[in-house]
Amino acid sequence: MDKKSVAAPDFAAPLGTTNRSLPEQICDHIRELIIDGTLEAGTWLRERDLAQRLNVSRIPVREALPVLEAEGFVRMVPRRGAMVTTLTLREAENLYDIRESLEVLAARLAARQARHSPPVALLECLERGRAAAEAGDRHGVEAANAAFHGEILKLSDNPLLQSIMKPIKGRVRWLFHLLPSRDPHSQLLKHQELCDAIASGNPDLAAAVAYAQIVRTRESSLAVLRTLLPES
Amino acid sequence: MDKKSVAAPDFAAPLGTTNRSLPEQICDHIRELIIDGTLEAGTWLRERDLAQRLNVSRIPVREALPVLEAEGFVRMVPRRGAMVTTLTLREAENLYDIRESLEVLAARLAARQARHSPPVALLECLERGRAAAEAGDRHGVEAANAAFHGEILKLSDNPLLQSIMKPIKGRVRWLFHLLPSRDPHSQLLKHQELCDAIASGNPDLAAAVAYAQIVRTRESSLAVLRTLLPES
DNA sequence: GGTCGGCAGACTGTATACCAATGTTCCCCC
DNA sequence: GGGGGAACATTGGTATACAGTCTGCCGACC
Incomplete structure (x- = not known):
């Protein structure tokens, strides 16, 4: 299986200075990227990578990913990271x-x-x-x-x-x-x-x-x- | 309103050395304490406090609390912490x-x-x-x-x-x-x-x-x- | 006496650095 | 060509630090 890394482009961190919590914004952002197809099924999401691209630390990212897993958008594999799930x-x-x-x-x-x-x-x-x-x-x-x-x-x-x-x-x-x-x-x-x-x-x-x-x-x-x- | 702090007793950290993730164990533990009434409605759950009692760092606690909020057991107040909700x-x-x-x-x-x-x-x-x-x-x-x-x-x-x-x-x-x-x-x-x-x-x-x-x-x-x- | 303002403490939100465990990759050697 | 193993990558978890903000209290002023 072709394991893609996280897509390089269009990841600019628009995380505005709202009053919503950082994990929430990150979660929404990634969710939108998955829904609109920017992040394809099978893409690995690495938390350090995401943190760097979004210009935040690992902690808020670590809190966002489990939420996306609960919603069924990603599947977390221990010590591997989160993979965008395939809709069946x-x-x-x-x-x-x-x-x-x-x-x-x-x-x-x-x-x-x-x-x-x-x-x-x-x-x-x-x-x-x-x-x-x-x-x-x-x-x-x-x-x-x-x-x-x-x-x-x-x-x-x-x-x-x-x-x-x-x-x-x-x-x-x-x-x-x-x-x-x-x-x-x-x-x-x-x-x-x-x-x-x-x-x-x-x-x-x-x-x-x-x-x-x-x-x-x-x-x-x-x-x-x-x-x-x-x-x- | 009488704001109770987190209950002092019966908080010994039994978190066994299973293969389940730490946040998950913490989550289950606190959930049981709420369900069986050890943690009464209105109790404030402070993450540093919980972390110390359970003998873990703050991060896994921080990941457990949002889950409990999603399940409706606690209500998180920004910069205040999590409060055990009252069942109505x-x-x-x-x-x-x-x-x-x-x-x-x-x-x-x-x-x-x-x-x-x-x-x-x-x-x-x-x-x-x-x-x-x-x-x-x-x-x-x-x-x-x-x-x-x-x-x-x-x-x-x-x-x-x-x-x-x-x-x-x-x-x-x-x-x-x-x-x-x-x-x-x-x-x-x-x-x-x-x-x-x-x-x-x-x-x-x-x-x-x-x-x-x-x-x-x-x-x-x-x-x-x-x-x-x-x-x- | 009541109310407003400010001060101190407490706690979360976030960042950074670090270590351990584990899964992956790839190269070397047989 | 295949197997073994070392080096690497990545998460899981910890410790620590600092800033922002909320609470509560105390004192001053009206």
Whole structure:
């Protein structure tokens, strides 16, 4: 197997002077590099190397890598380092199994909450997505979609669910980056339908809609992924 | 608020010379101390203090604490340290929401797998629990119960689900430590029923049984917890 | 008497240097 | 060409140092 070293280019350390902790920034940075494909599967991440490139010491890097391992982006091998994992078809299926459970739960809880306070933020995301779609702004559409799902989660008002969904969302994004980008219009229709179901305040309806949508996405995505990913 | 410092006694560092990594051992050790109540809610965990007591340096402690935060056992405050969290009624409800989704999923997947290979390990756990119950070995019963749920998870054959359930299981144990211990006999009956449903190879049946059982447990547990835990 | 400001202490966040254990590579020798 | 072993690379873990910041307290001033 061809063991690549960590990619040389585009590693400039943008770690701005925010108030977020260094390990967190490092973690986010590496995660983005993996999701957008800059760091390919099989790449070894050496902590001293990363520390040097990012202009930090080993300690924050050492704290960032286990997080990425917990999220499934890298696999840590004792005394070897962290390797960017290969997404397999099996993992994609496992991921959809989880989503079918948890996103349905999120929709159900969101609908329950929506009875008390109407989901204005949800409608806002929808509108933002529509505007971006009409402007042909693919990036804006994706951002609005992510915000939409984030709002459902926030609406569900279950911090534990939110913390569990965080790694899931990262992996879903990773998967979707491998797929040809989907039609923004049908995406919007789906979100509109889900939004309506949640806004109706009927948990069972919202759950059913969310479930049906994920199953549909699952089938079409896996059909494509079967041609792209290794079995396991 | 009365800010307790880290408890002085029973902190002897038993960290054996296993091959498991130091942060992992530290994490497990502190988690047990929290679950069994040695470390009360509100206790501040100071990393230098912990490091000294456990006879390790600060670095492995620093890597263990974020894990415990992700699992919900402590809350880290920047530049203050980690505080043992207070379990609230809200969190208990959130936890049951998640379990209703994920344990049902686990049962469903396990039943699907059981069609190909009969769940002998599951039956074994059941038998072990029965033996422990007849011997009046409460600790053995609990261990067998934990093993039973672990086997379902293993049977479900979804590594992502297993990794997600890990923190959940810890919190469930934490919760159950607050409750008066349940009747081993009715526990066994429930597990027998769930085991049969899984062994039947019918995913929908297994899911329905698991769901019904969790809902039942939820109601009785929360009734007790309402008298024990703060609202939020 | 109450409130504001500053001082001291405590603790984390991060950096640096170091050693030990272990896995890898590659060269030399047979 | 293949096996053995030495040199190297890399992590796991420790010790130490220093800066930033938060807390709590004490005193001064209104």
